[in-house]
Every structure is written in C-alpha cells, then in structure tokens.
Amino acid sequence: MTKKGLLIVLFLVVIMSYPMTTIAKNVENDAVKVDICIIGSDNRFVYKIPKSLHNDTPYVEMKNNIESSLASHWKVEDPRYEILQTDVAYTFSIKDLIHEKQDGKIKIAIPYSYLIGMLGENDPIQLKILASKLIDWQTNSNDLATLGFVEPLTYFSEQEYVFEGEVNELLHQRVGHFNGSVMKGQMLLHIVIYFSFILAQLIACFILSRRLKKRIIKDPENMHQFRKLNYLYQIIPIIIIGMQIVFLISSGLLTAFGIYFDPGVDLLFVIVPVLFNIILMPMFFVTMESEIARELEYDSFGSDR
Incomplete structure (x- = not known):
C-alpha cells in the first residue's frame, strides 16, 4: 500500500471512531x-x-x-x-x-x-x-x-x-x-497488626531515647543542640504514627469498626491506639531529658568537688 493510500485509511478510521468516542463520552457524562x-x-x-x-x-x-x-x-x-x-x-x-x-x-x-x-x-x-x-x-x-x-x-x-x-x-x-x-478472620488479623504499632512505638521510643541520652552523656557539648537532636531521634516514632494511620485507612478497619461495633466503641478502637502512640513520645523523650539534665548536673557537681 502506498503512503497516500495508508493516509486515506487512517483518515477514515479517525472519522469513523470520532462519533463513537463522542457518543460514549456523552453517555458517560449524561x-x-x-x-x-x-x-x-x-x-x-x-x-x-x-x-x-x-x-x-x-x-x-x-x-x-x-x-x-x-x-x-x-x-x-x-x-x-x-x-x-x-x-x-x-x-x-x-x-x-x-x-x-x-x-x-x-x-x-x-x-x-x-x-x-x-x-x-x-x-x-x-x-x-x-x-x-x-x-x-x-x-x-x-x-x-x-x-x-x-x-x-x-x-x-x-x-x-x-x-x-x-x-x-x-x-x-x-x-x-x-x-x-x-470477614472476622481477616479483621482480627488487621486488628492485631494495627495494635502491634503500639509495641513497635514502645520499642522505638525506648531504644532511641536511650541512644539520645548516651550520645549527650558521652559528649555533654551536644546539650547545646539538644532540641535539634531530640527532633532527629523522634523522626522514626513520628513515621510509625503515620504508618499506623495509613494502615487504619487502607486496611478497611476504619469502616469495619463502624459496622461491627456499637457507636462509641468503634471510636475507641480507632482513636485509642493512635492516641497512645502519640502519648508515648513525650513520655519517653521528656522523661529522658530530665534524666540527662540530672546526670549532667550530678557529674558537674562531682567534678567540682
């Protein structure tokens, strides 16, 4: 087939398909x-x-x-x-x-x-x-x-x-x-995963707060940039909270709780695990800040003597 003939065929195909596409779009829009x-x-x-x-x-x-x-x-x-x-x-x-x-x-x-x-x-x-x-x-x-x-x-x-x-x-x-x-089996599995974020948060906050303390005690000069280091060590706990919320939304639990449990109880299952993970961060890191201040003060007092 010549190039001219091929162009004519393509032109006819486009002309024939255009009304069909337009009709399909109109049906969808209407x-x-x-x-x-x-x-x-x-x-x-x-x-x-x-x-x-x-x-x-x-x-x-x-x-x-x-x-x-x-x-x-x-x-x-x-x-x-x-x-x-x-x-x-x-x-x-x-x-x-x-x-x-x-x-x-x-x-x-x-x-x-x-x-x-x-x-x-x-x-x-x-x-x-x-x-x-x-x-x-x-x-x-x-x-x-x-x-x-x-x-x-x-x-x-x-x-x-x-x-x-x-x-x-x-x-x-x-x-x-x-x-x-x-689907109770699948729902139970998702609930276990959802609540396991609390354990992951607990472990992460414990380990990271200890590492923050160790780093500052080892080099007290780091105390001058404590706030920056404190935020740095809280990145992983914040990510865990974000992953927990994404899992809640994507797993189907958010709507399944509303179907399975009575009003009020479903909100407890939705809010409490996330709220608990949010509370864990200041519990560990604020407490650790107080411990670091006391130890540095004690070490300073001991060196003065």
Whole structure:
C-alpha cells in the first residue's frame, strides 16, 4: 500500500471512531451517578446529576423531589446539595438504612422504585456501593458480579461495587437485598497488626531515647543542640504514627469498626491506639531529658568537688 493510500485509511478510521468516542463520552457524562455509602453509623445516598439533565429544574426543587421519594421509605436527615464542575451532588443521610445488624452480619433492603424511581426508565445510571473492604457482600442470594456489578481497584478503607446500565434494569429487580458479613478472620488479623504499632512505638521510643541520652552523656557539648537532636531521634516514632494511620485507612478497619461495633466503641478502637502512640513520645523523650539534665548536673557537681 502506498503512503497516500495508508493516509486515506487512517483518515477514515479517525472519522469513523470520532462519533463513537463522542457518543460514549456523552453517555458517560449524561449518566446519573448514585452512591450508596454503607459506612457504619453514617450511611448516606449521594446523587450526582449532570447539570445538563436538570433542564430548568432548580437545584432546591430537585433536592426536594429526591428527598420526597426517599422519605417515603427511609428516615432521611441532613439533605443538602453541592454544585460541582459538571454535576450537582445531592447528599442524604439515611439513619435506618441497615435494618438488621448482629454479630458482624448486616442486612439491607433497597426498593429501587424509591431509590431511582424519580429518574427516567431509559436514563443511563451508575450505581455504586461503597462499603468496607472487610465485608463480603451478596445481593438477592447472588454474588454482586452476577448482577453486573464490577469491583474497581481501591486503595483505601472502602471497597467499591459499580453497576452501569439503564434505570429500568434495576427497576425490574424491584428490591435489592444486600447481605454483608464481616470477614472476622481477616479483621482480627488487621486488628492485631494495627495494635502491634503500639509495641513497635514502645520499642522505638525506648531504644532511641536511650541512644539520645548516651550520645549527650558521652559528649555533654551536644546539650547545646539538644532540641535539634531530640527532633532527629523522634523522626522514626513520628513515621510509625503515620504508618499506623495509613494502615487504619487502607486496611478497611476504619469502616469495619463502624459496622461491627456499637457507636462509641468503634471510636475507641480507632482513636485509642493512635492516641497512645502519640502519648508515648513525650513520655519517653521528656522523661529522658530530665534524666540527662540530672546526670549532667550530678557529674558537674562531682567534678567540682
């Protein structure tokens, strides 16, 4: 094939693919996104509706319409909306989303007519379920994948299950029965790792504070730059605290605690280990500073004699 013929073929391919790409982008942009956030005591529905679909409907009226549909089945609190670049996000806290919760097992029933019945049946929709990585889910006695849900890769506490299709595909199912169960073995392993950061912090603070003391006692001139050395030896304990927080967020524990434990107890499991690690640093290094001052004073007094 000549160069001229090759250029003509490439031009035709580009022309043919452009409308398809444009149509695909329009479908994606025009899809209503509905997020079902199942995160323990703070469960909510978030609707992200493209501005192009509002037509002349005011945002407040759209919020009221959605709230009216949801309130006919659930207890809705704190309705609000936020204007984004291309969408308007409507958020509704659902206090009675979980209708059964016992021993790490939760049951949720979502009648799609109340959830998305206010949308057009042929409208494209993206339904996303956000829940803890440590919860295994089934819906209508099937794995979520069998009903068209996919699981995008996530790095934080929440696992995503995404369904993309038309509104009527969900309306035909009538009610989504979502049954979740905490994977207790995996959760226990993550709890052990999470609390082991306290032991790591304890060892690090003990060793590093001793080394700081030894360095200054060996050369008292270092006392003039004690603050700088003190910060230097606290870098590793600070890193341990950061790693503990990152593990808490990325492991799924942050949301699993809210599902598994009662309100208040989950906060204790989240906050106490991190708070304990933060307190350990001044406990060791402030105490060590006092010990160093006393020993240097004693050595100075002994040399004067």
